[in-house]
Amino acid sequence: MNHALQIRSALVSEQLPAPAQAWLQALVAQQPPQQRTLPALVAAAKARLLSTDLTTPGLLDASLPPPVFPRELLSASAVSAREIRLSHDVVAQVVDLENLSQSRWQQVQALEAIERGEQKRGREIIRVPAAGDAEQDDGGDETDAGDRNGRPAAQAASTGTATGTSDANATHRLVLQDAAGQTLFALELTRIYRIGIGRLRMGEKVLLKKGIVAARGTLLLEPASVKFLGGQVESLHKTWVEGRLARLRSEATAAGSG
Known part of the structure; x- marks a missing residue:
């Protein structure tokens, strides 16, 4: 399993919405090589996700049912x-x-x-x-x-x-x-x-x-x-x-x- 999928799985387990694969890959690429351990990447992704407007285009995984109001x-x-x-x-x-x-x-x-x-x-x-x-x-x-x-x-x-x-x-x-x-x-x-x-x-x-x-x-x-x-x-x-x-x-x- 690549880093993006592992990060998404960790975030979903914490009941956060699943970010898009491209968003996660871009976040991983922005981290210094020495900080690309899974715990550090999950923490960075969580902090970034929580500080991002949910309505931002391309933020969430479009392949999953949208967690929106019925x-x-x-x-x-x-x-x-x-x-x-x-x-x-x-x-x-x-x-x-x-x-x-x-x-x-x-x-x-x-x-x-x-x-x-x-x-x-x-x-x-x-x-x-x-x-x-x-x-x-x-x-x-x-x-x-x-x-x-x-x-x-x-x-x-x-x-x-x-x-x-x-x-x-x-x-x-x-x-x-x-x-x-x-x-x-x-x-x-x-x-x-x-x-x-x-x-x-x-x-x-x-x-x-x-x-x-x-x-x-x-x-x-x-x-x-x-x-x-x-x-x-x-x-x-x-x-x-x-x-x-x-x-x-x-x-x-x-x-x-x-």
Whole structure:
């Protein structure tokens, strides 16, 4: 078995989508000869895959069934259906995130703190990893019970956003995008501490497990139904922070003057 096939097999075993053969061969060719051991190549491929937009042409193996949202979830009738269950696993990426429990100004403050590389824990300002450090955290589901920094759920629950408020009872709405560029809303049905402004980054890959329920066209997320694979797409994250800040400031100003 050649390196490309071995790497693909290793990635698929970790529930990542299968990259195209040409993409893998190009990645192998770019590595220095001394780093072409299988473990090193798998690590490099995983990091590159997690930091690449899923919709990039030629990224995924076209010979395999595309891991995309099923038609019944994307049809116009889905919004009137009480319950549709996902018929197969889908790897998607996060392209939007909103804390529905916060006011617009609170969301502005949280995003401004992220821009400065800061967050608050209680009254203590802490530094958070820079965007370029994302590859050091593979985002595995071992942190599902806590937060991105590995704190347990009980401690993560007491961790505030930039306003110092707890997100233990927050509800987040996400927009998830599949490899075909199709998007669906997702809503926390049960609080998942891995989801939060400053913890979840745009372009991060998530595995939506077969059987997850969609109600009225919206995926309902519970800890057992989703696995966080990690990564981020720097261009998506930067555009999202800047664009969301502008929208929130405009909306907050309009609401304040209304």
